Amino acid sequence: MYQKKYDLITIVGPTASGKTTLAVNLALQLGGEVLSADSRQIYRGMDIGTGKDLSEYVVGGRAVPYHLIDIADAGVRYNVFEYQQAFFEAYHDVAQRGKQAVVCGGSGMYVEAVVEAYDLRPVPQNDELRAQLEGYTLEELTEQLAQMKSLHNNTDVDTKKRAIRAIEIATYYSSHPDEKVSYPKLSNIYFGVDIERELRRQKISQRLRDRLDAGMVDEVRTLINGGVTIDDLIYYGLEYKFVGSYLAGRMSYDEMVQGLEIAIHQFAKRQMTWFRGMERKGAVISWIDAMLPLEEKIGLILRKLEE
Structure with a gap:
């Protein structure tokens, strides 16, 4: 019988790495439940484009409970601040029933918001900063953002406009620390699915x-x-x-x-840039070769959990 050591087991990785399959099968092995950290799978009706294959949550005829998928209507501009609130509500439901929470996602921003328990608040527009950042490429903006310790309250940085807004918010928080309040910090262990570039x-x-x-x-x-x-x-x-x-x-x-x-x-490359940025800020991610058989991946995780 698995004895829970961590509040959260978090599986990260770039798109197409197979992280969902790993997270679902791990949750099944542990009698746990999956909490999605995907910034677009929250939307109803956005299924094919987001890779929201709910059949993945049924393994050998056994359904693995999942949360934070299909929680908002398409057309709504749901942000990470709202996601964070929904996450902690779902987490407390899972924890109260004594189940292991397995977080799965490629949205590094969403993952950090809940694992690191950042507090997020609305931030005013900074036109001067926006003008300064306008000349940077999306890659440069993403790299700059990944190195910042603060977090922001928007969705994935797959456009320059979002990346600039993200830096704007992180910059605001760094100069207004008194406006932030504490969230409960949950114990967590990270695993990453490492897939060769080609x-x-x-x-x-x-x-x-x-x-x-x-x-x-x-x-x-x-x-x-x-x-x-x-x-x-x-x-x-x-x-x-x-x-x-x-x-x-x-x-x-x-x-x-x-x-x-x-x-x-390009997005997959930026995802990895984000995860490497998390590591530079102190996150310890145990990377697992995507080419290993599923059973071996789960075995590696289970042995790590027992250490």
Whole structure:
């Protein structure tokens, strides 16, 4: 019988690394439940584009409970401050029932917000800082943000606008420390799924083709017909940004596919930049080779938990 040593077991990794499969099977092994830390799987109706395959949460006919998926309507601009509140509510429900909470996500910002128990508050716009940052590339902004100890209250940094807002908020917190209050810090252990760059690229490209074949364009068209605006889709980034732009007549189908594929590869690279930034700030992440059989991955985690 597994004896719980940590409040949270957190599985991180870039997109297409297989972290969800690992987290679900680990939770099943431990009699635990999965708390998603994906900034877009929170939205109802955004399924194919976010890779929200709920069948993954059923293993051998056994359902693994999950939380923080499908908790907001598409079109809403849910932020990490709201996610943090929802997370702690879900965590307390899991903990009160004596279950192990397994956090799973590639949204490093969301992961840090709950694991590090950051307090997040609305922050005013800083036009001077925005002007200073405008000349930087998205890569440079992401690197700068990953090195900052404060956190911000927006979603993933897959556009320059979001990255600049993130730095703006982190900068505000650094000069207004008295406006922050404490959240309970939960004990946590990190595991990361380490996938070789070229294999990651291959899996991303294949998964994009699979999602297009599964009807991703029709999914986005349905969202638009349901009242979700093109601006909302651009806000959600990646698949929704590019497919939305295609449906709006702003690019051809081939331009959409090519641009989206490049953007997802860049996003995966930024995810790893974020996780490395977490390590530089003191997070200890035990990395596991993505190519290992699932049973070996779980075995490595279980042995680490017993140390």
